[in-house]
Amino acid sequence: MSDCESYVDATHPRFLKKLVAMHSGLKIALVQLAVGPDKAKNVAAAVQEIHKAKEKGAQLVALPECFNSPYGTEFFEEYAEEVPAGETSRALSRAAAEAGVCVVGGTVPERCGDRLYNTCAVWDPSGKLLAQHRKLHLFDIDIPNKITFKESDVLSPGDKITTFEFNGIKIGIGICYDLRFGEMAHIMAQEGCALQIYPGAFNMTTGPLHWELLARARACDTQAWVALVSPARAPPGAAYRAWGHSLLADPWAAVPHALGPAPGTLHATIDLNVVEEVRSQIPIRRQRRTDVYDTIKKSK
Template identity: 70%
Template sequence: MSVSSIDAAHPRFLSKPILITGGLKVALVQLAVGPDKGKNIAAAVKEIHKAKERGAQLVALPECFNSPYGTKYFNEYAEQVPTGETFRALSKAAADASVCVVGGTVPERCGNQLFNTCTVWNSNGDLIAQHRKMHLFDIDIPGKITFKESEVLSAGNKVTTFDYCGVTIGIGICYDLRFYEMATVMARKGCSLLIYPGAFNMTTGPRHWELMGRARANDLQLWVALVSPARDTTAEYVAWGHTMLVDPWGKVVASLEDKPDTLVECVDLNTVAEVRSQIPIRSQRRTDIYDTVDKTNECSN
């Protein structure tokens, strides 16, 4: 089947039964992150179990939750998937709590390369997805912030989606949020929810964090979860915080401020069906004139 025919005929795109049967209770954990890797991991595991007690079926952690965010830290804190300390802890926590864990991101070592990587673990503790940040954060805003991840990190090259409890979920990492085409490909793979662990800063966060989360949700008619670390004003890189969940109408249904906290909400999949039926942009797209294609033909790393 050609990509241009997906809107009209692809079963994952229009007729997933889960869209009319209910929802998924998710927890978005805004962790305080410091230089002690062991403490960071222990805090994440504790919050996974607390989220389970609140009824969460899926728990998502923020970007770089086991280390400070900065190019000089990535090599020191990097681990191999799945044998590293952090990954083993995530697997065990997922199995012990019987939840799906979207493991924020961790600096990953693979041979002589480093990646900014999100791993996903099912309720048995099995690794079911691995996303390497595709778009590296190389920016220069004079007088505000200059950052160049590509000095240390390599870029991932695959779009990542996975299925859990009958829901297809897409993963992006921080700067990936800015690239609409990547989100479009995930939506066309059948996603009803996109999760972005991210650490927007004090310059871009106030301007673009909520704006882009709402834009992706509205344009693609799906749920968007943005998961940030808590703000630490003493850190070299200060995160914006404001973890949030946005519905397919583009409405922020729940959000946090900048302190450590956890947001627990139900992703109502009936809303996805409602929006897509009432505003049927999928069948109205002019694929005879324009299109967005996935050149990898793969769903995960």
């Protein structure tokens, strides 16, 4: 390439043509569940909420991180099961098929051989496994006098970036701490994702500081919709208390929909025309200087 030629970021074919204005959008539901020590009760509550979301028009239902298990390294071994053969996977597959919706199954502790993973399984409306994401970035932090947590004491990290397509929309999946890594989000955007979904359980220290900030940052970086799905906040005295506040950030990096800390379901419509609008009006995808810097996905 000569010095007179320009370097630009590749644009996914999905966005080379103007989106059809009449596209009705994707109706999603983010379910903020209360999670307790009874796995069967947790799973039954999730299944019930999937059906309730369908009754209200949802086409895709997303659950929070560790929705079938308390969140903590001391619980992962006890609650772990195989994906997709385990009881929780079977229940979600059946619920997806019965309700006729796509289910982004939050996360469960997954057992695979002698390893444990924090895993999100996605089920299509027929109950078929559509995608499976293992948390890439393990939550190992130490904030003195506030929180110390080390997932890597028990869990192994995944090694793949995960995307899937549903109803003509490319969707990327990350889990909680994955949200902090803009490189991962950028690659999902390069692959055509208009929506990124992150089941997560930020804590009472980092939640108030970074939960919404990071959602808006990733939405701004990638000019995509970003959905965060948290468990409801546990009562005082619990070993781990999630921040809650499940939310949806739009491609302008505004937050048009958000919950508080209590159990509830957020209903919203993902409008693809907003993605096209932002990407055409602020064309950073064509302006990125890949002659100077780049983010590259490595093959596995």
